[in-house]
Amino acid sequence: MNPDVSFVFDYIVPISLSHQYLSSVNSDGNHQKLLQRRQELSNSTTKLPELTTTTFQQTLTFVENFKRNQHKSITDKSRVLLQIPQENTNDNKTLTPQQLRYQLNLKLEQLIRTRVIEPHRVINRSNILPASPIKSKIVPKETFPRIIIPSYLNRSVDKSIISLSTTTINTTVTQDDLIDKDSLGDNDEACEEMMEEEIITFLQQQPMLDKDSFEMETEEYEAEFEEESLRDSESDVDVDNTFPVDPALLLSDKTRRVGSTEVKSGFIPSLFANVPPTIRFCNETERIEPLPLPLQKMMKWKMSSITPNVVKSAVLRSGFRLSDEGNDWLGTWSRHMKPVCFKAIREYQKINHFPGSFQIGRKDRLWRNLSHMQAVHSRREFDFVPQTFVLPADFLLFKRVFDEVSETKESKWIIKPPASARGQGIRVISKMEQVPKKRAVVVQKYIANPYLINGHKFDLRLYVYVPSHDPLRIYLFDDGLTRFASRKYSTSVKSLSDRFMHLTNYSINRYNSEYKSNNDSTACAGHKWSLKALWAYLKKRDVDVADVIERIKDLVIKTIISADSYVNVLTKANVRRKFSVHELFGFDVILDEQCKPYIVEVNISPSLHSNSPLDINVKGSMISDLLNLSGFMIPDRKDMSSDGSSRKKSKLPKSLIFDRRVLPQGLSTDEKVKHQYFAQRHNDEQIRKNIVDLLTPDDLRILVETEDEFARRGSFERIFPTNQTRKYLKYFETPRYYNLLLNEWITKYTRNEDRGIALLNTFCRKEIHLQNPAVDTNHMWTQYQKLHGHLSYRENDNANTNGS
Structure with a gap:
């Protein structure tokens, strides 16, 4: 837990109830529970820090400055609010409970504005105040109290607009949302007592888990990027000109050990240059180094009613956030859809079905x-x-x-x-x-x-x-x-x-x-x-x-x-x-x-429910290998944002994010000619062998994708294509060029895979695979035909054999 968050949990202590209020509470016994909670808290060994009058004077000065600058923009106000004075421990004088409450709520406001505290964990004071006449009401346990704005702040900041970080960006609260103290009477103390009841219940519900060395190192890793992630806020006005992510470090395939556990990088690097990495997944016995927070923000998994637990666990271990809202997700595991529904899937998203399956x-x-x-x-x-x-x-x-x-x-x-x-x-x-x-x-x-x-x-x-x-x-x-x-x-x-x-x-x-x-x-x-x-x-x-x-x-x-x-x-x-x-x-x-x-x-949609250790062992390992095979990538912010707001933020390193140029795309005229040539002659074995003699940019993209995928296979075995599956080509209703290409490539390099990968990497370093159409004449099929068309197929085959 962040130290600033623990500060709020430890120090927000409401003022005790007055006797006048206790006598007015209904006699259902709720006030007895509140008094019991108060007594337990009083007996606690935790003591409050002594906040000084000097700090209080500085706070009043801050409020007056805020009042004078209320005409400024929200951005300027945010800067003013961040200038909350720090306490001076040299002064021995302590604040009154009212002053303490005011100081702590200013601190809570700062933590929300800097996104240390999630906005949805807090609620407005008006949501927990009982209506008049006062009735006992317990706050729902899944919420956490919103900022308490004292009544004397209402008088100091008359009709000012205070920017609050809530579920939407730059939500504003006017004085109409604030409640005047004179109209509340003792309700301030009643509200605070209910807050205290809720906070104590909330803290009691938190699991007390012993952290192992890996969890402690993970927190240290996240702390390294905390400052940058705060500046990289979701707010449109937040512009981050620096980026702490080191692509060379993240693309390193080195592993480290924490005790007896091997911790792997959050990325699986490509075998080839100028090809982005894919997100790594693991089973429950393995560990993954968390990706930097700016990258984790892009990792969202769309939930459905049939998403299996083994899938949820696998994506959570990789740093995904689970959500059932929005359209900025990377992957989902859901029911089959009608073919027309697939048109809504974005280029970087993955869904676990084919239309027509x-x-x-x-x-x-x-x-x-x-x-x-x-x-x-x-x-x-x-x-x-x-x-x-x-x-x-x-x-x-x-x-x-x-x-x-x-x-x-x-x-x-x-x-x-x-x-x-x-x-x-x-x-x-x-x-x-x-x-x-x-x-x-x-x-x-x-x-x-x-x-x-x-x-x-x-x-x-x-x-x-x-x-x-x-x-x-x-x-x-x-x-x-x-x-x-x-x-x-x-x-x-x-x-x-x-x-x-x-x-x-x-x-x-x-x-x-x-x-x-x-x-x-x-x-x-x-x-x-x-x-x-x-x-x-x-x-x-x-x-x-x-x-x-x-x-x-x-x-x-x-x-x-x-x-x-x-x-x-x-x-x-x-x-x-x-x-x-x-x-x-x-x-x-x-x-x-x-x-x-x-x-x-x-x-x-095979059942992936795991009802026993046997199911977990088989299905859990299978799902982690499957997700690695699928090749999820971090999308570009501009691809996820439709309003252009991502342009105001720092850009993610190009070497780490989804690049549509690397994936198969529309064919150039030259490539269409090659496809047609071999599709019409697919029964001629000698001609088929020549399909890999010259590789177009589109050929390179298909082969790079295939080789990278094969390297991520884990415990899966590729059963098609292999060097023994040429016999299955006759069963296809129409000959497909890509099937012919992969069949000949695998047959040629089945005993020398490293040589084939090295050849592809040579072209990738020159960025040939990113061209569309081809710029290099050495990768144009029509030019190749002009130069080598006069050779017989047997002579051409012998030349290739001698060259190898």
Whole structure:
């Protein structure tokens, strides 16, 4: 706590109640409580400082000066108010209680004006004074008393305008807002007694926590920038010509240790020159060096009704402020929106969804897209989804298949609402009359031979992160959850109605008395394991876990590609900049008795609620790595301000803030020619290899973004693109230039990543990646074609090989 704030808590002591007032208070016993509080305070060992009459004379002089200068501007008055005299401890004479109260309220006014005390923590005196006749009223506990302006100040400053720092800038209070002492009688003392009751209650509610060495060092770090942050106020009249932030220090990747804890920098520096850093996030076992206060002011996280606690904790550890108001936020974790709503997202903001991602998030759309891929390519290549029908549109087709299967053997089907979650409305059936004929449902062939562990059915929750759809980049978290049915599996038709046996959702099985929780992420116990624990279990039973994981990756990539075209169209039409959208998917996968994976569903808002240490360990680590991958940046003040007020403040260092020139942007004519050239020849392998021979500024921006993102991946694995994923390019509805570019770049430098990064850095130092259009002819595709167009592709390829 700031020393000036503790000064207010320690020294504002109201005057005791008069006997006349006590006799007038209603007899509900409240005055007895007030007297008891007064006695407790009197018995306290804390003593008030002795304020001298000399100081009081100086204060009166200050008031008279304020009265004479009341015609001046608010800025001039603020300067006068800051000249509050300091007490002189050489004088042994003490002030009267009234003089003490007046002096302390002047001090409180100063602290509010200098923004040491948050304005919303105080309230006006008129808000806590009881109406006449006097009735006992207790101030709400969440507030802190506002400045008490004594009545003799009202007479001294007649009809003056006093500027107060409240929730809005330069709010003014006239004499009409002040209450004359003569009309109050003893209400001054009543108000002060209620203030004392509130202050004591407020102090008693404050948690008494022992500070560790890290917290003490953090406070010292914040104190270094306190003076600058005060000058860097939100007021438009506050102009700060100095800036204490050292970019070289903040961009250093060095870490320090506090005890056994490693403290990392608040920024993750880029691998490349002239590229701004991203904000660092950490899990609960790590620590981050707080960013300077001027930078923290720009870090605001927009809350929503579904923001998970693990997300809140992660952003708070990085220095974000949580708010549900305003539009100056950097990130949010909220529900999916209609595509048109994405148009309101600013360039530097990030929202955790893509427009159109419901194409795989809804069970009926997921099947439509995958069945389309089966028709275009082959059912064999997309055999990881059970046979599915969308009713009532496919009712006749389903009935024919149902009759054919039931004639040969017993058939089991699972019915799901198309857009439900947490197992709602899901049931297993075996008779045609159990199928609804008019209600919209998805009917899927039930996997009757699941892989069982200890006799229980289970499924896998995989966390898949997509930071970009053009180019498509997919990451798979190396851990997840294994969720078991809480009752042993049976193939009997009589057990089909048992949801604890056939459904693996935690939201369902937790209500079973047989459900056993598991708090150890490494243990194979209970009805919920970590994914790593499952892999270890299967390895001991000679299961080819590597093959299972590769099949799962294949399933994930093909599923996301099935909706790629739709998502890209909506993103291009509704999102200002692709930087602003990213998404976490929860893939639910089940293994049959041969350990072949099948997709159950895809969640576009997977549950991140953490009900156990196991959940916290898995989801907390995943979220911190995901936020690091997403690449949040400190925005420029002029981007956040619409009224131009930021121009009056000091500018943030350009090397630390969001720079739209670094991100992919509109293509120049030269770059459009290159895109069209390779898109039309994407089937020619020799031509595709030449795509990285000459890199345009736009190519550099895409590659720099990709390499920086890959360096921040943490425990995520990039499963697309890799040097083995060229085979997936044929599944895209239309060839995308950026996918071709990344595929060839990764293939070329997969065994020599440092060389590729060094090449990009050479161009970034020359600021080639910031040009639009290209100025350097060495990075113009049309010029390259003129010089090298006469070479055959084989000669060109040999020249590149010899040069490398």
